[in-house]
Amino acid sequence: MSSVAVVSDVVEAFRLQGFEFVGKTDDGWFKLRGPLIPCGADDGIPCEVQLDPTFFDLPRIRLLEIPPELPNAVPHLGAEGGLCYLAKGTVVLDIYDPVGQSLACLQRAAAVLGQILKGEMIEDLAEEFFAYWNGWLCFVDMQGEDLGRQNCIVAQANGNPLWFITDNEDRTTRKLHSLGYQVTDKTVLTYRVKTTAQPRPLTSHWPPETVGDVLAWQSTLDPRCRRKIHERIKEGQSKKANGVLIIIESPLMTYGFAVLFDHQVSQKTKLADRRDSSFGLKVMPVSVIRIDDRYLAQRNIPKSKTLAGKRIALVGCGTIGGYLSDMLVKAGAGSCGGKLTLVDFDGLLPQNIGRHRLGFPDLLSNKAEAMAKELKRLSPGVEVHALPVDVRQAQLGKLDLLIDATGEESLGHWLCGRYRAPTPMLSVWIEGPGTAVRALLSIPSARPARPAFRKKRLWLTRRTAAPR
Structure with missing residues (x-):
C-alpha cells in the first residue's frame, strides 16, 4: 500500500x-x-x-x-x-x-x-516543574554544599550574558574558555539556600511575578526556606546591589530566580510608608543547569559510586590505556579533589594511530602528555598529570587505585612488589594476537595478579609448544 x-x-x-x-x-x-x-x-x-x-x-x-x-x-x-x-x-x-x-x-x-x-x-506537576519554570540560563559549577553567598561569574556568549555560579573560579574559568566564552569583570550578588521540599507550581497563581508571589508560593512548600529567601533578598537590597540571584537546592533539582532592585523607587516608597518594599519587587525565573564534575560523572550511573575524589595512577597509555583513561575521566577520575596520573615514556608512532585514542595531530608526542592534554580539553575541570618516564623511576605516592595497562608481565610483577597492599591494583592486557582483552582486579587482602600472569604464561606455552 x-x-x-x-x-x-x-x-x-x-x-x-x-x-x-x-x-x-x-x-x-x-x-x-x-x-x-x-x-x-x-x-x-x-x-x-x-x-x-x-x-x-x-x-x-x-x-x-x-x-x-x-x-x-x-x-x-x-x-x-x-x-x-x-x-x-x-x-x-x-x-x-x-x-x-x-x-x-x-x-x-x-x-x-x-x-x-x-x-x-x-502530583505530576512536581515532575513537570521545569515546563512551568524557565528563564535566563544560569550554570552551577559547585563541588561543595556551602550555603549563603556565592561567587558568580558573568560571561559573554555571542553577545548574550550567561551566569556561572562557582566555588572554584579557576576551574570554572577553564570550562568557559573551552567553550569559547569571554569572562567579563561583572558579577551578580548570589545566595544559595536549601529546602527539604520538592517544588511544584501553584495551581491558583502561576508563574510568580513579584517577591511576594514567590514568598507565598514557598510558604506552601517550606516556610523555613521562605524566611531564608526573604532574608537574603533584604540583605541584597541593603547592600545597594542592582539585583540578587537566589539559587534553591531542593532534594531532586536546583532552581532559582533573580530579583532586580530599583533603589530610587524604593527610597520614595520608604518615605511614603513603612511597609516592606521588597514584596513588590519583580522577579525573573532562572533555568539552572548543573555543570559540576560530580554531576557529570554521576548522571549516567545514578545511585552508584564514581571515581570522584580518588587518587588513581594509570601505567601505560597505549591501545588500552588511551581509551581507558578517557573512560576513567567520564567516571569521575580527577574530579572533586581527586587526581589521575598517567605514566608512559613512549611516543606515538604512525603504526599506533590506527588503534589509539589519540590521532595524527599527536604524532611523535609522548603518549602520557598528549593524552593528558586531550583529557583536559574534553573535561577542563579534571586534575590530570602526565609522567613521561619509566614507572620504575616515578614516585606515585599514596594511591586509591593503581592500573597496569602495559601488558608487560615482568613489569606487572615489579608493580605488585613495589606497591603492596592496601593499594588495589587493576591489571589489563590483550590476550594473544588481539583475541580478547583481560582485566584482573587485585583486592587489598590478596595479590592474585602474579599467579594470574603465571597461568597466562603456561597457557601460551602449551599452545605454542611443538606437537609431540
Missing part, C-alpha cells in the same frame, strides 16, 4: 471521529482539527492534531481553546495548549498499523484531558 493511501486511510478514520483535514505544517506534518472528547463527556474541546507522515513519531495534540475554569498551571498541559499525553520514548508505534495507532493516541489524549478537567494528576 502506498504512503498516500495510508495517509488517506488515517485521515478518513479521523473524519469519522469528527476531524477534518486543514493542511500541512511547515515541517510537512498533516493537520486535522476537531473535538477532543474526554471519557464520559458529551461535548468536546476544539483541538488540532498533527500527524507524522511516516507515522514514526507520536501525533502532536494541541487544544485550540483552553477551558476557562482550569487554573494557570495544570499537569500535562502547556501554556499554548500543547497536551502531553504520552512521554516520548515510553511507547513504540506499530508503523504497520497507522490507523489503529493514531486512533489509540487520540483516545489516550482524551483520557488524559478528562483527568485534567477533574483536577487529577496534580
Whole structure:
C-alpha cells in the first residue's frame, strides 16, 4: 500500500471521529482539527492534531481553546495548549498499523484531558516543574554544599550574558574558555539556600511575578526556606546591589530566580510608608543547569559510586590505556579533589594511530602528555598529570587505585612488589594476537595478579609448544 493511501486511510478514520483535514505544517506534518472528547463527556474541546507522515513519531495534540475554569498551571498541559499525553520514548508505534495507532493516541489524549478537567494528576506537576519554570540560563559549577553567598561569574556568549555560579573560579574559568566564552569583570550578588521540599507550581497563581508571589508560593512548600529567601533578598537590597540571584537546592533539582532592585523607587516608597518594599519587587525565573564534575560523572550511573575524589595512577597509555583513561575521566577520575596520573615514556608512532585514542595531530608526542592534554580539553575541570618516564623511576605516592595497562608481565610483577597492599591494583592486557582483552582486579587482602600472569604464561606455552 502506498504512503498516500495510508495517509488517506488515517485521515478518513479521523473524519469519522469528527476531524477534518486543514493542511500541512511547515515541517510537512498533516493537520486535522476537531473535538477532543474526554471519557464520559458529551461535548468536546476544539483541538488540532498533527500527524507524522511516516507515522514514526507520536501525533502532536494541541487544544485550540483552553477551558476557562482550569487554573494557570495544570499537569500535562502547556501554556499554548500543547497536551502531553504520552512521554516520548515510553511507547513504540506499530508503523504497520497507522490507523489503529493514531486512533489509540487520540483516545489516550482524551483520557488524559478528562483527568485534567477533574483536577487529577496534580502530583505530576512536581515532575513537570521545569515546563512551568524557565528563564535566563544560569550554570552551577559547585563541588561543595556551602550555603549563603556565592561567587558568580558573568560571561559573554555571542553577545548574550550567561551566569556561572562557582566555588572554584579557576576551574570554572577553564570550562568557559573551552567553550569559547569571554569572562567579563561583572558579577551578580548570589545566595544559595536549601529546602527539604520538592517544588511544584501553584495551581491558583502561576508563574510568580513579584517577591511576594514567590514568598507565598514557598510558604506552601517550606516556610523555613521562605524566611531564608526573604532574608537574603533584604540583605541584597541593603547592600545597594542592582539585583540578587537566589539559587534553591531542593532534594531532586536546583532552581532559582533573580530579583532586580530599583533603589530610587524604593527610597520614595520608604518615605511614603513603612511597609516592606521588597514584596513588590519583580522577579525573573532562572533555568539552572548543573555543570559540576560530580554531576557529570554521576548522571549516567545514578545511585552508584564514581571515581570522584580518588587518587588513581594509570601505567601505560597505549591501545588500552588511551581509551581507558578517557573512560576513567567520564567516571569521575580527577574530579572533586581527586587526581589521575598517567605514566608512559613512549611516543606515538604512525603504526599506533590506527588503534589509539589519540590521532595524527599527536604524532611523535609522548603518549602520557598528549593524552593528558586531550583529557583536559574534553573535561577542563579534571586534575590530570602526565609522567613521561619509566614507572620504575616515578614516585606515585599514596594511591586509591593503581592500573597496569602495559601488558608487560615482568613489569606487572615489579608493580605488585613495589606497591603492596592496601593499594588495589587493576591489571589489563590483550590476550594473544588481539583475541580478547583481560582485566584482573587485585583486592587489598590478596595479590592474585602474579599467579594470574603465571597461568597466562603456561597457557601460551602449551599452545605454542611443538606437537609431540
